[in-house]
Amino acid sequence: MPMLSKYRDLRRAIRDDAIVPYFQPVVELSNRRLLGFEVLARWPESKRGFLGPADFIRQAEESGLIQSLTESLMCQACKVASTWPGSLRLSVNLSTSQLRNRLLARQLRSVVEGAGFSMDRITMEITESALLGDVGTARDVVRSLKDAGIRLAIDDFGTGYSSLNHLRALPFDILKVDASFVRSMTLRREDRKIVAAVVGLGHSLGLTTVAEGVEEQVQSEMLICLGCHVGQGWLYGKAVPAAEATEMVNAEPSRELPSYPSQDVALTVVSALEALPGERLAQLRAIYEGAPVGICFLDRQLRYVSLNQRLAEINNLPVEAHLGRTVAAVLPRVYEVIRFRLDAALKGEATAFEITMEGRSLLANYQPARDEVGEVVGVSVAVIDVTRRKQAEHALREVETQYLRAAGNSSQVAWTADPNGLILDVHPQWSLLTGLPQEEVLGNGWQQSLHPDDLPHVLSEWSRSIMTGSPLDVEYRIRCADGDWLWMHIRAAARKSEQGQVVRWYGTAEEMGREARGHPPVSSAQTGFAFSEQS
Numbered sequence: 001m002p003m004l005s006k007y008r009d010l011r012r013a014i015r016d017d018a019i020v021p022y023f024q025p026v027v028e029l030s031n032r033r034l035l036g037f038e039v040l041a042r043w044p045e046s047k048r049g050f051l052g053p054a055d056f057i058r059q060a061e062e063s064g065l066i067q068s069l070t071e072s073l074m075c076q077a078c079k080v081a082s083t084w085p086g087s088l089r090l091s092v093n094l095s096t097s098q099l100r101n102r103l104l105a106r107q108l109r110s111v112v113e114g115a116g117f118s119m120d121r122i123t124m125e126i127t128e129s130a131l132l133g134d135v136g137t138a139r140d141v142v143r144s145l146k147d148a149g150i151r152l153a154i155d156d157f158g159t160g161y162s163s164l165n166h167l168r169a170l171p172f173d174i175l176k177v178d179a180s181f182v183r184s185m186t187l188r189r190e191d192r193k194i195v196a197a198v199v200g201l202g203h204s205l206g207l208t209t210v211a212e213g214v215e216e217q218v219q220s221e222m223l224i225c226l227g228c229h230v231g232q233g234w235l236y237g238k239a240v241p242a243a244e245a246t247e248m249v250n251a252e253p254s255r256e257l258p259s260y261p262s263q264d265v266a267l268t269v270v271s272a273l274e275a276l277p278g279e280r281l282a283q284l285r286a287i288y289e290g291a292p293v294g295i296c297f298l299d300r301q302l303r304y305v306s307l308n309q310r311l312a313e314i315n316n317l318p319v320e321a322h323l324g325r326t327v328a329a330v331l332p333r334v335y336e337v338i339r340f341r342l343d344a345a346l347k348g349e350a351t352a353f354e355i356t357m358e359g360r361s362l363l364a365n366y367q368p369a370r371d372e373v374g375e376v377v378g379v380s381v382a383v384i385d386v387t388r389r390k391q392a393e394h395a396l397r398e399v400e401t402q403y404l405r406a407a408g409n410s411s412q413v414a415w416t417a418d419p420n421g422l423i424l425d426v427h428p429q430w431s432l433l434t435g436l437p438q439e440e441v442l443g444n445g446w447q448q449s450l451h452p453d454d455l456p457h458v459l460s461e462w463s464r465s466i467m468t469g470s471p472l473d474v475e476y477r478i479r480c481a482d483g484d485w486l487w488m489h490i491r492a493a494a495r496k497s498e499q500g501q502v503v504r505w506y507g508t509a510e511e512m513g514r515e516a517r518g519h520p521p522v523s524s525a526q527t528g529f530a531f532s533e534q535s
């Protein structure tokens with residue numbers, strides 16, 4: 001019979017397991033973690049040499065051999081995979097005709113379990129076109145597969161007769177975005193929108209989307225941004241024979257230590273999404289990288305579209321762990337505190353605020369980003385970690401309080417001034433001594449009650465100290481509330497930073513003597529202190 005002889009080689013190949021499963025890795029896009037493999041048929045030693053599915057799947061379908069081919073491949077693949085860690089899954093392709101076989105679920109179960117593998121680690125991939133024709137039977141068969149514990153993927157989504165009815169009516173778990181979309185998405189904005197819509201559709205139906213044909217890093221990054229987190233393609237590996245797949249499994253780093261690839265991903269995402277001309281991209285890149293502040297861009301769903309390394313450090317997570325995920329998912333506790341500010345930013349309100357959490361202080365700035373017609377498309381975020389500055393300020397305040405308290409017990413009145421010489425604080429004893437309100441002295445207020453003859457000298461000394469950081473030592477008269485002149489001896493020393501800059505002036509004012517209204521100065525004559533240059 002000519003038919004028989006036509007398929008004789010194929011039949012024999014299937015019987016002898018000459019057609020073998022090759023394994024293509026399926027990975028988590030953000031960290032390349034291995035999730036499992038798609039099983040792809042190969043006939044390495046046919047009379048015509050190495051053959052791929054295009055050379056024999058159609059004949060297998062025509063001849064009715066496809067079911068035995070699937071069983072043979074699954075049996076071989078399951079035996080290999082039964083030695084792998086339990087979390088790894090296998091995905092197997094089904095042909096249209098197989099969905100007319102009401103015994104399919106039962107037959108597959110006996111193969112899978114016979115090979116020591118488990119049904120709940122199997123995904124069967126079905127193309128959309130398989131669901132045309134006798135939809136009733138196909139539906140029953142698909143349900144029985146599902147009932148047997150198998151997961152179901154709709155393959156090549158978007159290429160065939162995409163019917164949303166299928167997605168709704170059948171119990172799919174996975175939606176595979178066809179490689180043709182992945183290929184074109186980096187080239188055209190429109191294609192990107194289609195992928196975004198497909199991924200969004202998957203999300204809203206509660207399906208996992210898997211991108212096929214990922215060949216370039218930029219595609220992977222863009223997919224993550226669009227919310228697609230699983231993929232396969234040459235970027236992660238071509239289909240390989242069983243032994244190589246096992247090597248891959250064994251080389252997989254432990255799950256506790258996911259390896260994150262490029263640190264620079266966020267920038268590529270910016271370029272990819274906005275398709276910026278090179279020059280502008282270079283500028284953006286420089287701004288992002290050079291910024292001493294953490295920067296990110298959030299879309300309307302508050303997902304990280306891009307962020308710089310600095311922000312990743314502030315958040316204590318790799319760049320990769322942010323991209324495509326929501327603030328709520330990445331930083332659940334922080335999100336509780338900032339959500340209303342983010343919501344305000346999405347409504348068009350810019351905010352700047354300080355957030356203190358877990359011993360850290362951050363200054364954050366949210367800026368709504370608008371598109372050409374003024375609609376808010378996301379939020380641009382800048383964050384500075386001011387924890388160290390806060391700690392330093394706190395320590396400084398403590399010292400000051402102690403200083404003023406301690407100095408207040410002596411005959412000297414303590415005061416502090418900022419690096420520019422503005423009086424910040426003075427001990428209440430000042431008021432007791434002079435009868436002048438404490439507030440009058442603050443800033444440059446002290447100059448008002450100074451004797452006009454003394455003022456020029458004091459100002460020149462004070463400005464010299466402020467400029468050089470050297471100690472101040474001057475005497476002057478001030479007019480008390482009762483009109484008397486009071487001689488004061490003023491001393492001050494600077495507290496300096498590690499870099500030698502003045503951070504505070506600590507001073508004392510000591511009473512030297514009083515002269516009644518209209519009388520010549522007494523104490524200066526007696527002590528000889530007046531207007532003496534500091535030593």
Ligand code: C2E
Binds near residue numbers: 024156212213214235
């Ligand atoms: P498919 O299910 O869409 O499988 C993906 C195809 O894309 C595979 O081709 C794979 O090698 C190829 N591919 C994977 N990554 C990349 C990439 O990054 N770039 C490019 N350009 N291609 C990539 P393959 O193995 O030739 O399979 C072709 C088709 O044959 C499969 O398409 C599937 O529909 C069918 N097929 C393969 N094995 C079986 C099988 O055991 N049973 C059935 N019924 N069909 C099978």
Ligand code: CA
Binds near residue numbers: 038093125155
């Ligand atoms: Ca497939």
Ligand code: CA
Binds near residue numbers: 155156176178212
């Ligand atoms: Ca496919």
